[in-house]
Amino acid sequence: MLGLIKKLLRPKPEPKKKPPFYSIVCPYCFQKFEPEDVVFRATHTDDDMFSEVVDTKLSNWRKRYKMDEVYRPVVIDPNTIPDENRKYSENVLVGLVDNGGETTYLRLCPDCHNELPVSAGKVPSNIISIVGASQVGKSVFIASLIHTLENTTAANFDASCLAIMNGARFKQRFLEPIFDRGTMIEATNSVEKMEPYMFEFKFKDESKEPLMLVFFDAAGEGMTNREYLSLQAAHIRNSTAILFLVDPLQIKTIREKIRLNLGEDKGEFAGRYDEPKDVISSLYENFIAHEPGGKTDIPTAVVLTKSDMLQFLKEDNSDYIQSNSNVFRTIAHKGYLDVNEFENINGEISRFLAKVDGPFKNAVDAYFSNKAFFAVSALGSNPDKSKLKSVVTPIRVDEPFVWLLHKLGYIDRGGVS
Numbered sequence: 121m122l123g124l125i126k127k128l129l130r131p132k133p134e135p136k137k138k139p140p141f142y143s144i145v146c147p148y149c150f151q152k153f154e155p156e157d158v159v160f161r162a163t164h165t166d167d168d169m170f171s172e173v174v175d176t177k178l179s180n181w182r183k184r185y186k187m188d189e190v191y192r193p194v195v196i197d198p199n200t201i202p203d204e205n206r207k208y209s210e211n212v213l214v215g216l217v218d219n220g221g222e223t224t225y226l227r228l229c230p231d232c233h234n235e236l237p238v239s240a241g242k243v244p245s246n247i248i249s250i251v252g253a254s255q256v257g258k259s260v261f262i263a264s265l266i267h268t269l270e271n272t273t274a275a276n277f278d279a280s281c282l283a284i285m286n287g288a289r290f291k292q293r294f295l296e297p298i299f300d301r302g303t304m305i306e307a308t309n310s311v312e313k314m315e316p317y318m319f320e321f322k323f324k325d326e327s328k329e330p331l332m333l334v335f336f337d338a339a340g341e342g343m344t345n346r347e348y349l350s351l352q353a354a355h356i357r358n359s360t361a362i363l364f365l366v367d368p369l370q371i372k373t374i375r376e377k378i379r380l381n382l383g384e385d386k387g388e389f390a391g392r393y394d395e396p397k398d399v400i401s402s403l404y405e406n407f408i409a410h411e412p413g414g415k416t417d418i419p420t421a422v423v424l425t426k427s428d429m430l431q432f433l434k435e436d437n438s439d440y441i442q443s444n445s446n447v448f449r450t451i452a453h454k455g456y457l458d459v460n461e462f463e464n465i466n467g468e469i470s471r472f473l474a475k476v477d478g479p480f481k482n483a484v485d486a487y488f489s490n491k492a493f494f495a496v497s498a499l500g501s502n503p504d505k506s507k508l509k510s511v512v513t514p515i516r517v518d519e520p521f522v523w524l525l526h527k528l529g530y531i532d533r534g535g536v537s
C-alpha cells in the first residue's frame with residue numbers, strides 16, 4: 121500500500137528535449153566530435169585529383185591491429201566545398217558534391233577515416249563496452265543478447281532492433297554457430313581487428329529517440345594485459361554503459377564446489393583463468409584512476425554469467441543459492457523495468473558476490489558508483505566439447521540491458537517497490 125502511494129506521488133520524469141543533433145563517438149577509434157567535423161570519401165578515382173592514394177590515418181588505425189597500409193579514394197574536407205554543395209539531413213551534414221561534380225555520402229571519422237553509420241549524429245551514440253576476463257562468456261553473451269533483443273525484447277518494448285553495420289558478419293560469426301549449429305565461438309583474438317557491431321533500437325512511438333547501440337567484443341586474454349587495455353581504455357572511457365561480466369567458475373571459493381558437483385558430466389570447464397578482481401585492477405590502472413574521484417559513474421551492470429552452472433551449488437538451506445533462487449527463473453520485462461524483479465535479483469547477486477568473493481565485491485563498490493548486479497545464462501545449459509546438448513534457452517539475458525535503458529532515461533520503471 122505504502123509502495124503504491126509512493127509510486128503515485130513520484131513525479132513523472134520530464135520528457136527529454138531533442139537537441140538539433142548529437143555529438144558523435146567514433147565506433148572505431150572512440151574519438152568524440154561534432155557532425156560538422158566529419159570528412160568524406162570520394163566515390164570515384166577517374167583523374168589525377170581523384171586518384172587512389174595511401175590513406176595515412178586509416179593505415180595508422182589499422183596498424184594498431186597489425187593490418188597493412190591501404191590505398192583508398194581521396195578524402196574530402198567539407199570546408200573546401202561551397203555551401204550549396206553540402207547536403208544536410210535533420211541538421212546533420214551527411215553528404216556533398218565534390219569538385220568533380222560527383223556526390224558522396226561516405227562520411228568518415230576525422231581521426232581514423234573509418235566510415236560512420238548513417239544515423240551517426242542524428243541519434244545518440246551509445247557504446248556499450250563488454251568487459252570481463254578470458255572465457256567468461258562475452259562473445260556468447262553478445263550473441264544471445266542480440267538474438268533476444270531482436271526476437272523478444274524489441275516486441276516487449278514496442279520497438280525494433282536492426283543491425284545497421286557489419287550485420288552480415290555478425291550473423292555469420294555469432295548467431296549462426298550458436299543458434300543454427302549449436303557450436304561455440306572461438307576465443308576472441310587480441311590482435312584481431314575490433315569490429316564494432318552496431319544496432320539501432322527504435323521505438324515505434326516516434327516521440328521516443330532511437331538508440332544506436334555499438335557492442336564491442338574485446339578479447340579476454342587482453343583484459344589483464346597492459347598494452348591491450350591501454351588501447352581499449354579510450355573506448356571504455358567513452359562508453360555510455362558497461363557490462364562487466366563475471367564467470368562463477370572463475371571465482372576460487374565456488375569453482376571447486378561446482379566442479380565436484382558436476383560429477384561425471386563435466387562438459388566445458390576452463391583450465392586457465394583470471395580472477396574477476398584482476399580485471400578491476402587493470403581497469404583501474406588504465407581508466408578508473410583517471411576519472412574524477414578515482415571512481416566511474418558510467419552505469420555498470422555487473423553480470424554473473426553461466427548462471428545455469430549455479431544449479432550445482434544449490435541446496436536447500438544452502439549458504440549460496442537456494443533452489444527457489446531468482447537466478448533460475450526466466451522473466452521478461454515488458455514496457456518498463458519491473459522494479460520487484462530487478463530488486464530481487466540485484467539484492468540476491470550482490471549478497472552472493474559478497475559471500476563468495478568479498479574482495480571483488482568491495483572493489484566494485486569502491487570504484488563503480490552507478491551499478492547493479494545481475495545473473496544470466498546465455499545458453500541455458502553447459503555445452504559439452506563445444507557442442508550444445510539442447511536448444512539454446514537463454515535465462516534473463518536482456519535484464520541488464522533493460523536496466524541500462526532505464527538508467528539512460530529511455531524507459532520507465534514500474535511495479536510496486
Ligand SMILES: Nc1nc2c(ncn2[C@@H]2O[C@H](COP(=O)(O)OP(=O)(O)OP(=O)(O)O)[C@@H](O)[C@H]2O)c(=O)[nH]1
Nearest residue numbers: 255256257258259260304307308340388498499502
Ligand atoms: N554453462 C554455460 N557455459 C557458457 C555459457 N556461455 C558461455 N559458456 C562457455 O564459456 C565458453 C567461453 O565463452 P566465450 O563467449 O567464447 O568467452 P569470451 O569471454 O568471449 O572468451 P574470450 O574471447 O577468450 O575472451 C564457451 O565456449 C562455453 O563453453 C552459458 O550461458 N552457460
Ligand SMILES: [Mg+2]
Nearest residue numbers: 258259307308
Ligand atoms: Mg570472445
Ligand SMILES: [Zn+2]
Nearest residue numbers: 146149229232
Ligand atoms: Zn574514428
